Amino acid sequence: xxVSQLFNVTLREAPAEAEVASHQLLVRAGFIRQLAxxxxxxxxxxxRTLTKIENIMREEMNAxxxxxxxxxxxxxxxxxxxxxxxxxxxxxxxxxxxxxxRDMVLAMTHEEVVADIVRKDIRSYRQLPRLIYHIxxxxxxxxxxxxxxxxxxxFTMKDSYSLDADWEGxxxxxxxxxxxxxxxxxxxxxxxxxxxxxxxxxxxxxAHEYMYLTPIGEDTLVICDNCGYSANRQIAFxxxxxxxxxxxxxxxxxxTPEAKTIEALANYLQIPKQKTAKAVFMVATLPDDxxxxxxxxxxIVRGDMELNETKLANILKAKELRSATEEEIxxxxxxxGYASPVGLKDVLVVVDDLIQQxxxxxAGANEEGYHLxxxxxxxxxxxxxxxxxTAAQDGDACIRCGAPLRTARGVEVGNIxxxxxxxxxxxxxxxxDKDGVExxxxxxxxxxxxxxxxxxxxxxxxxxxxxxxxxxxxxYEVEIVSLGGHQSxxxxxxxxxxYQEFLDRGIEVLYDDRDESPGVKFMDADLIGIxxxxxxxxxTVQQDAVEFKRRDQSEKRLVQLSEVYATVKHEIELLxxxxxxxxxxxxxxx
RNA sequence: CGGGGCGUGGCUCAGCCCGGCUAGAGCACACGGUUCGGGACCGUGAGGUCGGCGGUUCAAAUCCGCCCGCCCCGACCA
Numbered sequence: 001x002x003v004s005q006l007f008n009v010t011l012r013e014a015p016a017e018a019e020v021a022s023h024q025l026l027v028r029a030g031f032i033r034q035l036a037x038x039x040x041x042x043x044x045x046x047x048r049t050l051t052k053i054e055n056i057m058r059e060e061m062n063a064x065x066x067x068x069x070x071x072x073x074x075x076x077x078x079x080x081x082x083x084x085x086x087x088x089x090x091x092x093x094x095x096x097x098x099x100x101x102r103d104m105v106l107a108m109t110h111e112e113v114v115a116d117i118v119r120k121d122i123r124s125y126r127q128l129p130r131l132i133y134h135i136x137x138x139x140x141x142x143x144x145x146x147x148x149x150x151x152x153x154x155f156t157m158k159d160s161y162s163l164d165a166d167w168e169g170x171x172x173x174x175x176x177x178x179x180x181x182x183x184x185x186x187x188x189x190x191x192x193x194x195x196x197x198x199x200x201x202x203x204x205x206x207a208h209e210y211m212y213l214t215p216i217g218e219d220t221l222v223i224c225d226n227c228g229y230s231a232n233r234q235i236a237f238x239x240x241x242x243x244x245x246x247x248x249x250x251x252x253x254x255x256t257p258e259a260k261t262i263e264a265l266a267n268y269l270q271i272p273k274q275k276t277a278k279a280v281f282m283v284a285t286l287p288d289d290x291x292x293x294x295x296x297x298x299x300i301v302r303g304d305m306e307l308n309e310t311k312l313a314n315i316l317k318a319k320e321l322r323s324a325t326e327e328e329i330x331x332x333x334x335x336x337g338y339a340s341p342v343g344l345k346d347v348l349v350v351v352d353d354l355i356q357q358x359x360x361x362x363a364g365a366n367e368e369g370y371h372l373x374x375x376x377x378x379x380x381x382x383x384x385x386x387x388x389x390t391a392a393q394d395g396d397a398c399i400r401c402g403a404p405l406r407t408a409r410g411v412e413v414g415n416i417x418x419x420x421x422x423x424x425x426x427x428x429x430x431x432x433d434k435d436g437v438e439x440x441x442x443x444x445x446x447x448x449x450x451x452x453x454x455x456x457x458x459x460x461x462x463x464x465x466x467x468x469x470x471x472x473x474x475x476y477e478v479e480i481v482s483l484g485g486h487q488s489x490x491x492x493x494x495x496x497x498x499y500q501e502f503l504d505r506g507i508e509v510l511y512d513d514r515d516e517s518p519g520v521k522f523m524d525a526d527l528i529g530i531x532x533x534x535x536x537x538x539x540t541v542q543q544d545a546v547e548f549k550r551r552d553q554s555e556k557r558l559v560q561l562s563e564v565y566a567t568v569k570h571e572i573e574l575l576x577x578x579x580x581x582x583x584x585x586x587x588x589x590x
Numbered sequence: 591c592g593g594g595g596c597g598u599g600g601c602u603c604a605g606c607c608c609g610g611c612u613a614g615a616g617c618a619c620a621c622g623g624u625u626c627g628g629g630a631c632c633g634u635g636a637g638g639u640c641g642g643c644g645g646u647u648c649a650a651a652u653c654c655g656c657c658c659g660c661c662c663c664g665a666c667c668a
């Protein structure tokens with residue numbers, strides 16, 4: 001492609017709204033343009049990279065037996081009602097009515113469509129196992145799109161669905177994806193870790209998220225460098241050390257003015273935070289014979305710990321969980337800042353499992369300005385539920401080996417779920433097994449957002465000057481920059497001939513044939529980030545040569561014209577080898 | 591949904607507080623000329639309902655109200 005013909009404009013300055021590097025550079029280099037919040041177009045360069053990413057996904061999916069298909073973006077709401085997700089999912093779902101006033105849904109994911117096809121077409125164990133996938137648009141009306149392509153509302157996802165006759169089959173396909181996903185990310189040039197995760201709206205039995213570690217990430221991960229345990233903080237387990245046992249002391253009311261926070265309370269009483277109990281008020285939307293009902297939740301964790309809302313929501317099986325408002329708190333009879341589990345009625349009390357083992361805590365007295373000392377679980381109050389509802393923090397002990405845990409930020413670039421029979425049951429996907437018994441099909445679902453992946457690659461591979469694409473996903477393999485081609489016929493001829501030779505020999509080449517100054521061309525080349533750059537100028541043609549430079553290295557060297565093709569071919573292969581060396585087997589962490 | 595910020599040619603921004611000239615600059619764009627190995631220079635030119643609506647005023651980019659959009663933090667989220 002000649003740059004003079006390319007549909008592309010590079011920007012000297014990044015738009016003011018772009019903050020993270022990948023966003024700024026992808027916009028400046030002309031890979032993407034924003035249409036609205038979380039809605040982007042991919043221009044030709046961006047499209048080429050996306051296509052390469054998608055082809056890598058295709059190859060890896062096909063390698064584990066995947067079969068590509070395409071499912072619709074617009075669905076009748078009926079199938080989403082069958083699985084209840086029409087009711088369970090809130091504003092994130094795109095809904096509209098067609099001309100016949102029929103409820104319609106914009107695809108957020110495709111379990112329902114898969115299940116609908118499967119229940120009609122799969123009859124026998126002989127048709128299992130299967131693995132199907134497609135690369136298709138999703139719409140999720142995220143309340144807060146951010147960071148360019150990192151979090152958007154409309155995006156393209158490679159999603160695959162495994163169909164099995166039994167759980168062993170699911171496990172096998174799950175593990176196949178586990179490795180295939182590592183292969184995809186490694187081939188795209190980004191390091192990732194797989195962490196155990198919450199199953200979220202997908203439901204199901206087991207899930208892993210693939211995390212690209214970066215400070216701009218929005219998920220917090222908990223990692224054990226000693227034994228390799230890693231999990232999303234939303235569900236991370238950790239070892240809680242109970243305090244030394246103490247004889248329960250008689251409860252005692254103490255005056256604690258202006259001590260409305262744990263911090264202030266601990267300071268005022270000169271006690272460590274772990275000797276206090278923290279009350280957190282939430283409102284959960286819980287299933288209630290067929291419908292849903294808002295229930296006030298009084299959650300108690302030790303003062304030195306934080307409530308983990310995901311854990312709490314999962315334990316309660318809550319559809320939604322939010323912080324209670326001040327009015328709601330007062331309505332239950334609790335006094336904000338001095339709330340106490342002692343003597344409360346008509347609320348659901350959930351207590352962290354460490355509280356039981358922590359004697360003589362300071363808790364609120366439900367009276368402005370007073371706390372109770374020596375509050376003991378069991379004696380002074382009890383809970384409806386005792387469970388692990390606290391969040392792991394930096395330095396907490398690893399659940400497996402006891403070593404201190406570390407937290408890190410990451411972007412979720414992919415996920416895999418063992419769905420089990422959640423969708424099969426809801427939509428009646430059954431097959432007749434060998435033994436003549438009708439059984440539900442066991443499903444798994446697996447997704448990678450291709451645009452987000454592209455942004456992560458850009459995040460990982462760039463410098464001050466611009467993007468530095470790994471050879472596997474670069475829009476072009478080589479860029480020819482001609483300097484003074486409009487003045488020197490010799491330069492023009494050599495550059496044109498080189499371009500044509502590469503085209504003929506199947507090398508993907510971008511040719512900057514514009515009548516621009518050298519500075520502009522070099523700047524644009526660096527911005528766009530094609531892995532190999534060849535410069536043709538008066539200076540080089542005099543020596544029958546071109547200048548060779550890799551985007552990821554600063555050295556330049558002259559290559560004789562007669563050897564250019566062989567050199568480029570060789571260097572492309574070297575670049576591929578570098579990537580290939582990173583594609584490794586990763587032990588399954590179940 | 592809560593908190594904060596921003597909306598002025600394609601991009602980056604000035605002007606707004608303290609209302610008043612034809613609304614500016616740099617980059618980008620078009621034409622002419624000079625340049626030509628790291629975002630060159632000179633000249634000429636095109637391009638803006640100052641996010642929208644309403645209000646105050648003799649007069650609004652500027653003051654007031656409502657709305658919309660975009661970004662950031664939080665809540666939420668595959």
